[in-house]
Amino acid sequence: MIAEMALGMQRRASQFGVELGEQLSIRIGIHTGPVVAGVIGKRKFIYDVWGDTVNTASRMESTASPA
Numbered sequence: 001m002i003a004e005m006a007l008g009m010q011r012r013a014s015q016f017g018v019e020l021g022e023q024l025s026i027r028i029g030i031h032t033g034p035v036v037a038g039v040i041g042k043r044k045f046i047y048d049v050w051g052d053t054v055n056t057a058s059r060m061e062s063t064a065s066p067a
Helices: 002-020 052-063
Strands: 036-040 046-050
Touching: none
Parallel strands: none
Antiparallel strands: 036 046
16 A cells, blocks of 8 residues: 555656646655654654664665656
């Protein structure tokens, strides 16, 4: 389901680029495994996730070819 979502995001980014008259592309990294999640902040709250799983997905995204 996650891979299907990622492919849908790529298709939508491409369609949106056509609508804007610009070439848009995105990179997506997917990995599975344990993560730690939590809320950060005292005034403005931000939900975030941490862990090796997140780091691996981030590295996959940053080194992938845009599509």
